[in-house]
Amino acid sequence: MIYADYNGSAPLLPAVREYMKTRLESDLFANPNAIHTMGQRLTKGINRCREIISEIVGCHPDQLYFNSGSSEGVSHIIHSVLGSAPANKKVIITSPIEHAVVPAALDFYAKKQGLVIKHVEIDSEGRVKIASLEKLLEENKDKIALVSIMAANNETGVLQPYQEMSKLCQKYQVDFFSDTTQLIGKGDFNFAESGVDYAVCSGHKLGSLTGIGFIIAKEPTKLLPLVFGSTQEKGIRGGTMHYLGIETLAIAFKDFQENQHRLADLKKARLNFEAEIKKAFPNVAIIGEKAPRLAGTTLIGYPGIHGQAAQIELESQDIFVTTSAACSDNQPETSKVLKAMGVDDHIGRSVIRISLSYSHGQQEYSALAQGLKAAYTKLNKIQSY
């Protein structure tokens, strides 16, 4: 089996499985907020995990707050920034290629508070046009409540110029939230150096237990609570801590740190794979081909062969890919991201997303090339549109 849907979710890392096997034998289960030493030991463990992760993502431990994952993180940040925005800040700037949670949360608060949402332009390679952001910042000067633009796209893997966007937002003194869900654990990211005000992470994308993640905030005191509680996470996020998730997240981050150097080989193998497919099928399109992308992400389409047909054909070979993002509508049509890039329906309907992690390399891509060539050869005879 080749599981090639790491942008959707990563399987539990081997290191996490080993940890959990031992952890299940332990007696240390309690409420970390309890007064007794069992609770206190768990709290110490949580804070040690916070330190480990903070060091790897380049933030201060006081800037990192655990939660249930990125959807909560995105909702929390947008709730906080828009919920406390001064009355004269009526404009939100975002992009048309965000993960579904971002427009859903922005629309809700925009409608509630009478805010206007404006979108930056995307170039044909899937990157935010910096000039477009600058124009919107200038045109709406002193009226902007929030800029919310992602750091790496979930469908295409295209890396966004978040550092440049940060600098522009700082120049215009506007809060900048960058959805880093797909970047953290898959590429270089350092919160302090990034210049962004808010970032988010979902542990399951890195191979920890499910149901865990965090937000990072440059100035956490600006956050309003979304999930209320008592003193947990300094009042910023209530609820009994998901300490098993947190412990495995620290393990996943250590695993990432130890293996991050392998991303270069992953990228090389991915580029070889893409070249091999293109050589065999010159009609094939690689989305965002000329843009910098996540090391292990390819969004590839063979016009005339429906993405879903290719996905099913690959699955019959025990290879698991998706057609677009898991959280898109899974509709058999061109995704919003591709539409924003100006991708033609003929290509848009044909794409499949292949996403691997730093634990993979040439071996997996060779098998993927063989599988995809067989699928395309077979399906080419019965083109579906």
Add this chain to the structure above:
Amino acid sequence: MIYADYNGSAPLLPAVREYMKTRLESDLFANPNAIHTMGQRLTKGINRCREIISEIVGCHPDQLYFNSGSSEGVSHIIHSVLGSAPANKKVIITSPIEHAVVPAALDFYAKKQGLVIKHVEIDSEGRVKIASLEKLLEENKDKIALVSIMAANNETGVLQPYQEMSKLCQKYQVDFFSDTTQLIGKGDFNFAESGVDYAVCSGHKLGSLTGIGFIIAKEPTKLLPLVFGSTQEKGIRGGTMHYLGIETLAIAFKDFQENQHRLADLKKARLNFEAEIKKAFPNVAIIGEKAPRLAGTTLIGYPGIHGQAAQIELESQDIFVTTSAACSDNQPETSKVLKAMGVDDHIGRSVIRISLSYSHGQQEYSALAQGLKAAYTKLNKIQSY
């Protein structure tokens, strides 16, 4: 070791540990929202778990939505009901004995929307006075946005008359949310029969993995999203599902169902334990002694012996209890719950909470009696206040 802090958090159930050992060997890890069969298999599993749990708690599967736990559930329900309340509904009715998350969330939205919070009275045994609720409902007729009163108290274990409260709320056509966190998995609860409009659950209180829980809503379409996302949980709760948590929660519920009959023995053993302590130390007070309580909860105090001193002394005997709720301030003073009951500081500062589960019985209570008698005998010589 005797871990007697089940109202704080339960250790992983043996059945959950066994399940996880096997689960860790599996290859079935993916995004349940993915188009491929791995995702679809996980979604089927989630829905099977939803059916199992719904049957046990007496709701329709379409009324149950998974989330990260009760703090999120409480926040979500209050956000939804108050966020969509008509402008003329300006009154919230609650109690002074709620878990910290309830007043925190109510205060936030009350302040934001200019609502008034009114409190029902509590009798000396820790029960809501039904007449007090009826009076508030009558006095504020047609102006009430929400009634939020718990089903079982976390500190005292005292069961609240939630069925009677439901009937009153129905009579006055007011939404009734009852925080069922301490009741579900520890006592009889059937959503359909309860008459409440909203209920919540935290899996870690039942011995599942941490970071999982759910809300039940009589009419889910009334819920606004708090954590946004795409199509997960019908748009009511976004975010990649914490499927490992959900699977273990179904196991915990089945374990509860199979062992619920043991609660009668637990209660009997608890009453013997309380009688034994009172016989040895006639000054001892059992909080809510005359009220119906959770089978395994005792809040007990020896005036003059500080609760924290007793807790530490017991811990030296490898017995883990708390002074009040884990989520209270852990301050060495009378808790808000006890103040609302009119409990004197002399008793209030002395209490410890002993909470066990259906897996326990006479054996644990005998050991607890022995331990507590030794602690009180020792500490009585050096009374701390």
